[in-house]
Amino acid sequence: MSHHQIKRGVSLYSYQEEYFLRTMSLEDCIREAAGIGAYGIETIGEQMMPGFPDLSEDFYKQWHEWMAQYGTTPTAHDLFLDTQLYPGRYLTESECLASIRRDIDHAAKLGATVIRVIVSTPPEILAASASYARDHDVKLLVEVHAPFHMDHPWIQRHLDQIRRVDSEYLGLMPDMGMYVQRIPRVMRDRAVRNGASEFFADWVCRQYEQRPGREALTLPTEVKYMGGGPADIAFASAAPHMVFTEPRRLLEVMDYCHHIQAKFYEMTTDDDGNDVEYSIPYADIVDVLIEGGYRGYLSSEYEGNRHIQDAFEVDSVDQVRRQHRMFTRLLGESA
Template sequence: MTSQIKRGVSLYSFQNETFQGKMTLEDCIRTCAELGARGIEVIGEQTFWGWPEVGVNQADIDNWHKLIKQYDCVPVSHDYMLDYKRYKGRPMPFEEQVASVRKDIDFGAALGMPFIRSLVSIAPEVLIAAAPYAEEKGIKLLTEVHAPLHFDHPWIIRMAEMFQKSGSPALGFLPDMGMFLDKFPPVWRAKFERMGVPVHIADYIVKAYEDRVLSEYVILEVQNMGGVGPAIAMAETLRHNAAFEPKRMLDYMPMIHNIHGKFYEMTADYVEPSIPYDKIVAVLSQGGYDGYICSEYEGNRWIEDAEEPDSVEQVRRQQVMLARLLGEPETPALKAAA
């Protein structure tokens, strides 16, 4: 049975290729369309030159809509950044934060986005203040629930309670699947070993992660093993990552409207070795989720010191995995170059 869940891609996945000038916006959207991943998510600063400080030319917005229509794709989300703690050398006052969010709401609306992603650090009071304007523009403000936070974290519980108390339908959540990191990613380990972490220490950290040993104990033990520098850094990744329970999404499903399909590596047999997507998709299906899972490749930064990332192939592999898990009859494939 085919799921109602839809496939998409965050163009953040292609950050290496777009930064190096190897892929244009059209290349990105065409690639997604060929893979049947028609939901398109963007980070404004990556996709549109000049955003947010300078602004975006209307011609660039018109080109966006032309490409979306040409390749039969669907705008999903504009992921905006509100870096209020370091704004022009001073904290950004509350009123300016709200005004900044409204600016991103306008930009998301101009791109035809139903959602814009809010960083989890943005105070709920700011989002609640901006919510009426979002409602006017037909936009939902989705706070990204991202490791080390999770749906049992006090900050997220507080947010959910305040969102519900506000009564605004414009407030919700966007879970990042990295919070369900079941195993220590092999590409992480390989990078740390290239940085000089001894194999026996790497073995210990990987096993400790799988045994769910408290991160502080792991760091202390690595120090006792003589680990320094990169070894301590490898152990400290446990502070920011954990294998939280996908089923906790069920209690929040009415407030979940988009999903970041975080992944660090897709093997040749279409497996993400560190994130249990079979369990994740089963939970989303159980909860009646019918929105997009947008591929978000972040393995590039872990391998680029040793090899050139092939983000397109990595995204293709994840889309194959997702299509299979969703019960789709055809396997996503890229068209051969002419």
């Protein structure tokens, strides 16, 4: 195994089901992540910090006590820029900048060094926030989230601005949803429970594997012409929102990548008894990250819950644990 400086972490978004049902508290989520050696903690203020963004100093004091108690490190805060916050108009540039600065202040108070900038954020607004980010020692990383990918014109616009500003405080946060080789099985099965036929569910999955990306845009029309019903068409319409691109493309932008959202939908077991992700080729991805000298966190982001919660009990804790068993193996760590 090659030497590397890749670290493991968890976006607490992964535990959203348990947090929503009140079977896990914010502290429980932190404790669970630390228990599996995933010491990097990524957070969403709106989701698990009641009162955000107006949090008390007592909250931040408690937060740092938890970090010390569990040996964890705040990694990233996930920013949302609601440009349509007010009915009938978009936020002005100054309002956008004020919103981002508010999130930078929050991240700095948490001790996080990274902010996930949602992909819809205008590149010019991100660039204009660089100096404030530098002053607070927080990196602003635009999330490259499917169906966007590294060669998408919108991401290229962001890269143009990042290169123009030439600041170490601007960069990219690749979301591993860019590398969905096959439609997640949990999504396919949910579509069938929603009324899609087995025939069309399997047909859409096969077509996606043969032509992911833009070529999948016609799948809904094709299913309609073939006689598919509303549930069949709905499933076909979901396919173009996923994408598979070549993981080695990361090598060309690795210098801009300082945090990774390790999205996954379903951990399963391969023929050798290893934990693997059903849809995303993590072995290939981790090899590329090691080759490229990536030094940040792999931050788990479990999104399978929404596809099974109608019929099965969600166990996000087990799913995240299994992903980290996979990471432990792929990174050459001792179990």
